Amino acid sequence: MNTIILRTIAPALTALMIIFSLFVLLRGHNEPGGGFIGGLIAASAMALYGISSGVRAVRRALYFHPVTMGGFGVLMAACSGIPSYINQVPFLSGIWWKVPLGNGDYFDLSTPMIFDIGVWFVVVGAITAIMLTLEEAD
Template identity: 65%
Template structure:
C-alpha cells in the first residue's frame, strides 16, 4: 500500500471519513449511528492514514496523545451526568434544551449528546492508540 495513489488519496479519504463519523455521531439519536459507530469510523480513518503515510504524521495531526483524547472523553462522559443532579434527578438522567438560533430553527441540545461525544472520544482515542502502537513495528 506504499503507493503514490494511496498516499495522495488517503489524506482526503481520512478527512472525509472523520467528517462522516461526526455526522454519524450527531445524527445517532434519530438514525442509525452514535458514538460507538462514529468512533470506530474515525479510528479506522486514522489507522488507514497511519498505514499509508506512517505513524508520525498521524500523531502530528491528532496533536494530543490518543490516550489523552480517550481520557478526556471519559471525563466528558462522566461530567455529562452531573447537570441532572441540579435538577434533583438521578445521575446521568438526560436533560434537553431547545434554543432557537434563528426564526423557527431549533437546535436540540442535550446531556446525552455530550455523553455520546464522550463515548466517541473514548473509542477513537483507545483504538487509535492501540492501532498506532501496533503500526509502530509493535
C-alpha cells in the same frame, strides 16, 4: 502497501471518513449511528492515514495524544451526569435544552448528546492509541 495511489488518496479519504464519522455520530439519536460506530469509523480513518503516511503524520495531525482524547471522553461522558444533580434527578437522566439560534429556530442540546460525544472520543482514543503504538517500529 505504500503505493502512490494509496498515499495520494489516503489524506482525502481520511478527511471524508472523519466527516462521515461526525455525521454518523450526530444523527445517531434518530437514525442508525451514534458515538460507538462513529468512533470506529474515525479510528479506521486514523488507521488508514497511519498506514499510508506514517505514524508521525497521524500524531502530528491529532495534536493530542490519543490516550488523552480517550480520557477526555470518559470525563466528558461522566460530566454529562452533572446536570442531573442540579435538576435533582437520578444520575445521567437525559436533560434537554432548547438553544435559540437567533433566527427563530431552536437547536436541541441534550446531556445524551454530550454523553455520546464522550463515547466517540473514548472509542477513537483507545483504538487509535493501540493501533499507532503497534504501527510504530521499536
